[in-house]
Amino acid sequence: xxxxxxxxxxxxxxxxxxxxxxxxxVFKDIDSRSEAQWxxxxxxxxxxxxxxxxxxxxxxxxxxxxxxxxxxxxxxGLSNVSPASPGDSGGGVSADDGFGAGDGxxxxxxxxxxxxxxxxxVGEIAGEINAEVITQVEQAxxxxxxxxxxxxxxxxxxxxxxxxxxxxxx
Amino acid sequence: MNAIKKTRFLKLMAVxxxxxxxxxxxxxxxxxxxxxxxxxxxxxxxxxxxxxxxxNLLGAPERGPIPLSLQGKNFDxxxxxxxxxxxxxxxxxxxxxxKFDYDVNQTLYEENSxxxxxxxxxxxxxxxxxxxxxxxxxxxxxIYNIVDGNDFSGINYxxxxxxxxxRTFGMTAIxxxxxxxxxxITSLRNTETTGAGIxxxxxxxxxxRRLTIGYQYRDDDAKGKNFDRDTHAVNVGFKxxxxxxxxxxxxxxxxxxxxxxxxxxxxxLREDNEQRYSLGLDKVLIAKMGYLxxxxxxxxxxxxxxxxxxxxxxxVNNHWELGLSAAF
Numbered sequence: 001x002x003x004x005x006x007x008x009x010x011x012x013x014x015x016x017x018x019x020x021x022x023x024x025x026v027f028k029d030i031d032s033r034s035e036a037q038w039x040x041x042x043x044x045x046x047x048x049x050x051x052x053x054x055x056x057x058x059x060x061x062x063x064x065x066x067x068x069x070x071x072x073x074x075x076x077g078l079s080n081v082s083p084a085s086p087g088d089s090g091g092g093v094s095a096d097d098g099f100g101a102g103d104g105x106x107x108x109x110x111x112x113x114x115x116x117x118x119x120x121x122v123g124e125i126a127g128e129i130n131a132e133v134i135t136q137v138e139q140a141x142x143x144x145x146x147x148x149x150x151x152x153x154x155x156x157x158x159x160x161x162x163x164x165x166x167x168x169x170x
Numbered sequence: 171m172n173a174i175k176k177t178r179f180l181k182l183m184a185v186x187x188x189x190x191x192x193x194x195x196x197x198x199x200x201x202x203x204x205x206x207x208x209x210x211x212x213x214x215x216x217x218x219x220x221x222x223x224x225x226n227l228l229g230a231p232e233r234g235p236i237p238l239s240l241q242g243k244n245f246d247x248x249x250x251x252x253x254x255x256x257x258x259x260x261x262x263x264x265x266x267x268x269k270f271d272y273d274v275n276q277t278l279y280e281e282n283s284x285x286x287x288x289x290x291x292x293x294x295x296x297x298x299x300x301x302x303x304x305x306x307x308x309x310x311x312x313i314y315n316i317v318d319g320n321d322f323s324g325i326n327y328x329x330x331x332x333x334x335x336x337r338t339f340g341m342t343a344i345x346x347x348x349x350x351x352x353x354x355i356t357s358l359r360n361t362e363t364t365g366a367g368i369x370x371x372x373x374x375x376x377x378x379r380r381l382t383i384g385y386q387y388r389d390d391d392a393k394g395k396n397f398d399r400d401t402h403a404v405n406v407g408f409k410x411x412x413x414x415x416x417x418x419x420x421x422x423x424x425x426x427x428x429x430x431x432x433x434x435x436x437x438x439l440r441e442d443n444e445q446r447y448s449l450g451l452d453k454v455l456i457a458k459m460g461y462l463x464x465x466x467x468x469x470x471x472x473x474x475x476x477x478x479x480x481x482x483x484x485x486v487n488n489h490w491e492l493g494l495s496a497a498f
Binding site: 008009012013016019020115117118121122125126129130133134137138141142144145146147148149150151 | 228229231237239240253255269271273275277284285287289291293295297302303305306307309311313315317322323325327329330332333335341343346348353356359362364366371373377391431480482483
């Protein structure tokens with residue numbers, strides 16, 4: 001590989017890395033976890049919910065959103081999320097599973113269905129991508145065989161190839 | 171010749187059966203310990219067998235003379251494909267999870283064994299949920315190809331992706347990819363590929379219908395500069411249930427490939443425009459029976475039209491598939 005290509009590859013890797021890092025930080029704020037928890041994905045996400053502050057304007061209190069009450073409102077029961085930030089209007093982990101916790105979001109069964117659907121869809125699409133990778137590789141392999149058969153001048157004829165390829169074939 | 175083919179086929183089937191026999195007890199033993207975390211299970215096992223038919227498998231050109239290497243051969247062919255996948259999901263926490271999987275996929279043709287392909291794929295997929303609706307994934311695969319019984323290529327494939335689900339506008343998926351192909355037949359084909367893509371999945375009818383719009387760019391940088399190319403691909407797909415439990419999947423894909431290969435007839439570079447249209451139907455025949463999650467009957471038709479400035483690869487192909495797949 002020439003020096004130019006190496007530099008080009010490094011540039012591409014750096015650009016991809018920067019874009020991923022940027023995306024990471026942009027969406028980092030969506031998560032309401034503390035900084036310490038954020039930087040350590042292995043830290044416990046299953047901290048018990050803080051004491052519920054009672055009924056809230058958003059309905060997060062009694063029964064559903066109220067911190068330690070029930071499996072739905074209590075952090076670990078639903079989706080093992082971080083404790084709600086105390087205070088504000090509702091306390092407790094919202095049914096929204098911790099994001100925007102404390103804002104008293106009421107239990108929203110449709111939203112929970114959406115979360116399940118998200119998992120299901122991401123899983124389904126991941127499966128499709130897996131199959132697609134195999135298909136693409138198979139097609140690319142067939143393409144190489146086809147080209148090497150149909151275009152022997154390109155694959156084997158030094159006259160049709162640039163200097164680097166000539167050296168390789170010779 | 172037929173006897174040799176039959177023996178070869180039987181051997182390969184035996185390998186398939188062996189894989190299944192080895193994998194199934196593992197699945198069966200693990201099944202009672204299925205964890206309820208996230209409602210999922212840890213082990214997955216899929217197996218399928220498909221009959222395939224191509225009316226121009228060899229890519230006989232629509233224009234110009236038939237290349238010498240293809241003369242006297244059957245361009246159309248019938249074959250069989252079997253595939254098997256075993257996967258293990260490991261959930262580190264509610265946010266971080268891993269999936270390890272192994273795929274083997276083999277296609278065998280009746281007449282053109284030179285096109286027989288066996289693909290093995292070892293993969294690790296890491297998923298980190300930034301929020302329930304946002305995640306990043308990192309997919310790594312090592313892909314090992316065998317063509318007509320000979321080692322052909324080994325590929326390291328890395329695909330980081332970012333997925334965001336919006337309640338109204340559906341899911342946006344952005345991915346990057348890098349792959350390094352080591353071709354064991356000719357080192358001129360050793361290729362580094364970099365690329366990126368975006369896909370938007372729009373859902374209808376309570377997520378039962380899905381429209382997909384996607385774009386991908388790839389840059390293939392081969393050791394032999396004749397094989398360098400830039401590729402732009404756009405696709406539109408639609409998936410919907412029909413009636414009697416039949417699901418339909420359609421896809422239209424347009425790919426523009428700009429090669430660095432000079433044409434033999436003049437000084438232009440080769441340029442291909444490929445159109446690919448597919449229509450798939452599937453129906454779940456059995457759902458939830460013991461360890462069997464489902465047994466699905468699938469049919470697929472694909473029409474490929476490759477328009478090229480290089481006559482030798484200006485080709486059309488119609489491809490049919492009919493098969494069964496089972497998930498455990």
